[in-house]
Amino acid sequence: MMLKSRSLAWCAVLLVAATIAAGQTNAADNQNPKEREAKLIAVLQSDAPPAEKAITCKRLSVYGTSEAVPALAPLLLDKELSSWARIALEVIPGPAADEALRSAMGKAQGRLLVGVINSIAVRHDAQAVNGLVEKLKDKDSDPEVASAAAVALGRIGGQQAAQTLERSLAEVPATIRPAVAEGCILCAERSLAQGKAADAVKLYDTIRRANLPKQKLLEATRGAILARGSDGIPLLVEQLESADKAQVGIGLRTARELPGRDVTEALATELNRLSLDRRPLLLLALADRSDEAVLPVVVMAARGGPKEVRLVALEVLMRLGNVSCVPVLLAAAAENDAQVSQAAMLTLAHLPGAGVDTDLLARLPQATGKTRQVLLQLTGERQMEGALGTIMSSLNEGDAGVRSAAVQALGALGGDKQAVDLVNLLQKTQNPNDRANVEKALAAISGRAGASCVPCLLPLMQNSDPALRTIGLRVLVIAGGPDALAAVKSAFQDKDEAVQDEAARRLSAWPTNWPGDTAAAQALLALAKSDKKMLHQVLGLRGYLEYVRGDKQLNNSAKVTKVNELLPLIQRPEEKRLAISVVGALRTAGALELLTTLASDPAVTEDACSAIVNMSGRGMQGATRDQRQKALQMVVEKSKNDATKKRAEDLLQGVR
């Protein structure tokens, strides 16, 4: 009983430890290191419950020394605490921990032995090699133990380990062979890192000849190529040309890794020899090589040749390219093939390097036709403000494509001043395409600049052409602010009915400024109450309901009140459904009551019933059991929809 209480107490301690700040937890460890360690060791040597010993092991992993090893070692044979003890023993420096683990290798069995061997591997204990060799060679060994020993030998490395593993490859059962191969690969990697490439090649080649799962053969093939250096090129090419997809895959991986200019050159040659479907893949691999010799290869591929390869090359230049690539990219961007042109444009828009903008700007004055169009587009894409003068002078050029690109660039770069110029341009042009382009540009500037550019846009509302006044309304709404709202409200008095309708539509969709602009709400309510035209009333109602839905400054109760007040104005089922949708999301007692009222309208009974059920299912604030019961009972009685009725019945069960 006492033990149980103590155990629970320690669980609580651990829970507390698990909820306080790490720094605070650590504060408890700020004491004399020797005293602290002695206390931790005492815990392990006491009859403390496993939970307490577990966290003590973890603390010893940071603060323990060889002094703690004798207390940790016995836990290696404890199936509950062995993993905790190894957390400490794996990182405590010095030979004592190694000796403890080696000693446990002779006592532990099964999974605990595997754990001990794994920890020996992590510590790279060269003195454990003999013991590990025994475990690997022991015919009676558990396959998991033998496998762990094989991998551990690989991690530790050295001549004896490598020779044992190499010999074992042909001798061990198939279940252990992948682990032996893994050990061999680890040994080979170590040899290579130590400059013993020939040893590594020999080991890799042995693995490649063995009867092993394919993945191990692939790993050995990669290693065999890397260990050979430039001499590995033929083997690399063999993979790239293989009919086997997995070999191609390891070839592509290795093509990214094997260093050397001669390797790059060989791969560039291979790029033109491979089947068409593989060339893009090799080009991507080439692009990942850190070798400046790759760029000319990619530029060549971008200049011409098979389209599949070209498209990849053009896009790769986005990452690898510099100002020297501008000519080839500009030429591609001006081509008629939409895919090629688009890929080149995208790359040009993002081509890195400070000199790129200067180069593009220098080309602009002389450029004509499609190239001029491309360059103008790029001034916007790359935010080249130095090009504004040239852009302005291009606005009246004869080439429609050039004009369009200039307007688009102005939209991307411009501010209030350019908005004035675009408004002037708009008032002069009759061409519908030009007008559409200018409107897009004005919309872009308005979106960025906001209310500050409204004065630049207002002249459009004075223009005699109703189409321009309509455009004016659209861009004013994007700019937003009180002056824009005033202009939209004034447009209800416009002499042209189409402009009035557009004003109603824009006001109804006044989208971006909620909840800041309550003045729009008042205007919408006024529109909803107007009796001039049904279209305007409907748009006013919809806009106002959306305002109620979106205004974060209104609490749910205020929202219910506002919808309630609006109800007498709503005639059509469409707007009633919108009201139900707004109210249904509020989940309050008032909302429930309002939905109950709406459910009595036959035109929207089902919508209201469905909303009541949804609301009841998700829970709501302030509604009494009686209110919920009544509402759900009403749904059961009025709904003709079986699913709604069934859900209401189910919910009623819960309410009762």
Add this chain to the structure above:
Amino acid sequence: MSKPQIHLNRRRFLKAAAQAGAVLALPQVIPGTALGKSGSVAPSERIVLGGIGIGSRGGYDLGCFLHEPDVQFVAVCDVKANRRKAVKEMADTKYGNQDCATYLDMRELLARSDIDAVLIATGPNWHATASILAAKAGKDVYCEKPCTKNIAQSLLLAETFRRTGRVFQAGTQRRSLPNFAYAIELARTGKLGKLHTLYAHPMGLKTISSGWLPPEPEPPKEEVDWDMYLGPAAWRPFNRRLLDGFNFEKGGGMVGAFGGGGCLEWGSHCVDLCQWANNADDTAPVEYEPTGNQLHARYANGVKLILRNDGWLPLGSCPVRFEGETGWVETGDDAEIVASSPALLARRGAKIPGYPADFHIRNFLDCVKTRAQTRANADVACHAHIACHAANISLFLGRKVNYDPKKNEFPGDEEANRLRSEALREPWRL
């Protein structure tokens, strides 16, 4: 973490990606011949997928995978019977057959030669071990984050995927979302001037989650295999409160016993994004220091990385902020981007809120076919995770630590060095 239910079509994504910039616009090299005339994918071109540990987050990921026409999901492995059943039903309903096989031991699933790739969405305790086992078995891997429990695991993960030549994608899907990519492009291309400070938001910097709880009766192995659930984690008795794959040991090895580690859960996303912004995918900060409720780190190039919990613009979860000498940019999961100047946002792409994983998963599948490097490949994930682990170690020790990313050690700091690794429970090894 809430489950975003957004599946965007590829066309919309590519448009957004193109607008977002170079960082997301990857070459399209999947041959047209891979597609059948009806738009369906020829069986020989399908990627045969298995799932390991498919619960809440894994179910979302799997939904994204099943959305892709060139994926054939054939098997699920989970230590929980109810999950095996639910995933089998999900797959069988999708394909109109009963072919999805179920396994309790992942080694049986990995032994199947017909499976090309696996989705690993177990608890974080298993992520590195399962990924390495899968790679050794010749599978490509999409693994949820955090992918490793400590620095040693991070290095072994990268080493194994290099050695095996397998494709790895960490489930850090924000690497494939246009708003993050756009903000990062601003930082990387000098649009903010010389970069000096990066901010990451690893929510719950110092929280922890699991320990040794009072023993409860262990359920039958067929219902829950507790031994397999613990896997490489140090032993402790069954307790249902620990049976939560999302939380169990999610902060790395320190969580099980001490505390700390909270910054790994979100840091694997937001620190990863900072690494990318600093063009530091092949390294990690060299110094870390807890400062109040923050942790201040510094890269060798002088750029500061600040991990903080508050002080953010309201831009949704997982916000990041990059500051340079001439400008700054901040973005988060609601996909909004705020910058020091409107001009910096002129080319921003479509907003895709809800941090969907579709595009990240598509990137993985494309790389399985091309054998190219994924956006969050094992080397990238390795270094981002090392930064988080080093931060955790600094938080745990409650003091400044220095790290050498070339030697992968804390020079002259034995306490910190000992925390770089943790023994795996038998019989597991890396």
